Amino acid sequence: MLAAVMRRVLVVAALAAWGCAAARRGEGLEPSALPANVRGDYELFASRCSRCHSLARPLGSNFDPARWRVYVERMRLQPASGIALSDVPGILRFLDWYSAHRAEVVGR
């Protein structure tokens, strides 16, 4: 039985090592790759919008700016969201920029 357990542990460890080596990026964006005037808004977005779900959700959504306004408002009013009204302008500034530059950003 111990041999069977060890075999399974080695398979898992090998998969993990392969994953670390093969993966090119996390689910967020690399702040240093963003324009300087966007980085602060991105950090705000990444901090507020990863509490309840991963950043893959908003970054994978192909919404236009008008849609983001409705969506961020809906997220802000979810119980225990942690998103303050004062956070909204910065979050929307980043999402507006992301909507316009998504194709080039996703390719990085």
Place this chain on the structure above:
Amino acid sequence: MKHRALVLLVVALSVLLAAPLRALAIEYSLAGTLQLDYLFVPFSRDDPRPSTHTLDGFTEELSLKVAVDVTDHVTANAKVCYGCHGFEVGMAYADVRLADALTFRFGRFSPSFGEFTLRHDPANHRLSDKPLPYDMGRMLRLTDFNRSVLPSPYVDNGVEVLGTHSLGRRVQLDWAAHVVAGMRAPTDAPYDVDFTLQRSASPYYIDNNDQPSVGGRVGVNVRLAERADLSLGASVMWGTYDTRARMQYLVLGADAYLRVGRTNVRAEYLLRRTEMYGGDQGRFDYALIPEGGGAPERVAQVRDGWYVEVEQPVLRNLDVILRWDGLRRRGNVAPGSTLDFDAGISRWTLGANLVIERGYRLKASVEHYSYWGLRNGVTWDLAAHLGAIASF
């Protein structure tokens, strides 16, 4: 009189038809999650096979959610889940947002309770198994303990009022109060909530008694610094769960969340006091304290659970998670029960989340269970999970 009424009706219709009709721009969004998880539990020739006490091997969970923004203030949500027990309705509700402080939610939804409720989707929490207070079916020995304190997701029919209010730039309050059908058991002489009946469409997705259950949550979020937040919350839920609405349950919860930079620390404590039908000493293993010369009508069991969890990114695509959680049941038991009067679990979990590509992750974890109060003499178990997640 009739002539005047007819004139008024014609005028009213004319006004309505003449008014410009605003085109409704209805927006749809579709999202989903797919998780495939493999649970391995070592066993020996002397141990019973894991399948006698847990859902080991492959399990899959698929969820599809549609959100419809009818207007800026009205949203409808529907979610279908497919998992260990087939198709379930995860949500089917509408939100009407009148103001920050006032949103009405009605339909079928998960009532606000605690902090984990918002993250019950497999894509939204980092480990394969939920914290023990909220465990639904991945915990070991789930049948012995009849699941947990509040298996998540707890989905019910009803209405909820919720809102939020900012106190300056650093403090935000939020609240929610709900009235829902409540937990269920198929009898007027229950031992505990029947969680299979709770989520099953058979016989019906309706209340088993005429008494709705009530509850709510209040929370405060404090912005400690630019990238540091602290949230505290308290939750309550009360109702009756037997067919004659006599046996009460009370669920209390406290939650805390601290974020410093990219490190997340979460902790919750839940307690559920559930009345069981007494009636006859033969229903219980331990002696009942007589009331009025006979067996008491109600006997209470108390189960509580807790977890403390730390998530720490170590690489850009790798998070490490350490969790300590537990579950405890204290109370009289039915004859033949596998539990003593005081029985429980303490579990340590070490896990990792590896991002393969945005939206695609691997989850791996190892769990060590310590038990007390199991009459079969089992004192510990090991388990390992390996899962793949896709969110879209």
